[in-house]
Amino acid sequence: MQIERREFLSALALAGAAVFSGNPLLAATAPKKEKLGIALVGLGYYSTDLLAPALQMTQKCYLAGIVTGTPSKAEAWKTKYNIPDKNIYNYQNFDQIADNPDIDVVYVVLPPSMHREYVVRAAKAGKHVFCEKPMAPSVADCEAMIKACNSSKVKLAIGYRCQHDPNIQAIMKLAKEPKFGKVKMVTSAAGYFDARTDHWKQKKALGGGVMGDMGVYALQGARLATGEEPISVFAQASTTRPQIYKEVEETMMFMLDFPSGAKASCQTSFGINMNYLRVNYEKGWARLEPQSGYNGNKGSMSDGTLIEFAIKNQQAKQMDEDCDAILQGSDLLVPGEEGLRDIRVVEAIYKSAASGKVVKI
Template sequence: MKTFSRRNFLQVMMMSGAASTVFSSHSLLACTNRIQKSRLGIALVGLGYYSTDLLAPALQLTKKCYLAGIVTGTPEKAERWKKQYKIPDKNIYNYQNFDQIANNPDIDVVYVVLPPSMHAEYTIRAAKAGKHVFCEKPMAMTVAECESMIKACRDNKVKLAIGYRCQHDPNTREYMRFAKEKTFGKVQMVACGAGYFDPRTDHWKQKKALGGGVMYDMGVYALQGARLATGEEPIAVTAQHFTTRPEIYKDVDETTLFQLQFPSGTVAACHTSFGINMNYLQANCEKGFFKMEPFSSYSGNQGISSQGTIQFPLANQQAKQMDDDAEVILANRSLLVPGEEGLRDIRIVEAIYQAARSGKQVKL
């Protein structure tokens, strides 16, 4: 063994000190960058109706995030969005070169706004690219897909928020508070309906392979309404499917009725449809009631309770949702609606489909 001289010792200490200084400088720089960045760049994946008519306009109102990029398979759309929103060429991607988004520091968040059958793939790819993810509802088609999305985001140390805009709406927060604080005593029964008449005959919502079916779409709103109004998770479900247009709804459900039982004994009667317009929630409690109509619209959600009117103004629901989630990411706090919340719904949706097929109660 060589003798470890005083000179050797001093040289090692000097090198260690230099390395420590460099490491500390890099750490300090990283922290400084994180603090100084006050807005997150969002790339919208899929430029259909929801992105075009709602998310892009909302991103002109946000304070904590902005429209930084787009992902589309349609060159004409890419050119139109580029001109309208002044998006640089380097921030425009298609589905073939999507993974190159990993090398783009302008983009912090990928917002997946695709048919549900594609949610898992693009959430996982975005996570592997090191980007935080906002994913539209329904989170995915199966519990297994939801779990894989959560794992991918956790493994890559990015956050996953589900686009449940209503949970950011102060009107929804109010009836959630009623449930949590038992303002009117125990909730005894909930009735909830979410649906609209869809005249289309060849849309992805009518195709099973793309994630169609009313329960995945409007049904999630009715399910959320019941869960949030009770503050509980159901322990059993029964369900029935109906259609008035079997020539259109061959592979997926047009109208679904489902009934939920909760641990406290509360029951919920819910229905959802692509053939009926409805948007309401009513909860009867031991010492009063609360009712919302509409309860899940893009704007104007309002209601009444035994205490009076429920009507909190909100300028733009989607802008608040994205700002809330961006602020959480910037501060590295917990999300209001993380991937686990989307997973809860899909676990129940799977049980509802099973109950409708079997005609029997399914326990959760």
């Protein structure tokens, strides 16, 4: 009975969601929202220090609810952000979010191993879903998440804030409008020294490992700069702190081949502070440093062009643009399919690192 009720409510919610997907027929039957209500699932560092503050600046969405397993966190957030009790969920009653018209979007900010479950549950609850990167530990997970959102006719966006940053967009543009000719060589690095010794990023079961975490920035640098998908990869995993990085790699170095002949050398590490992107074209170069900072990404091109777009808040821009796409019924900038593209490469990288051989993708 419970399930039936949930499915019924889910269908109702779906109808509501369809309004924001731009269905003109349904749009006539419900008032169009100006701002979408977002519920953050998982109140760790990223939600606390980045997303919640960003949601105080957004125009197209606001912090409507939270999902947390820690009562003390619920209490603190409730007070700080004036969140009504009815919009506060835990992992047991999460699915009841389907009944809540205040919540339009569920933003999954949990460790990667939990992304699939909560994205699928959110989709089944009829909510649009934002999912933090890495999308999930496996291609199979990503495909299931995309399928669930398609089946429920809800949108799925990956939290790749960088793709909303005009600085990396300037590099992406050089692949599409080749001012300096074809891309020949990319160097892309993203890492930081993580002093923590007992964090989910160090646990395999939770989807840890640097490759999914900072590694996807290094990978995105190469994919976005070339505008292509790699066709083969060679990778080497290593660690300098085996007592901490027992289950997952601390550092991953990988080389990518692209169909055009472009090549990339990428590095990512939880042991090294580094963050840059360097692209050599037939007739010039472009670079960003940092390439994937929370702010201050900037760079230059060989013709003297400076890349230094200032944005108020990266996460606010990302959530506003994604919510605007939902409200307008237009395409998302970074849909689930884009997260899947990365995880396809990440799987190949792990396969190469384990085998010591080049892996075709």
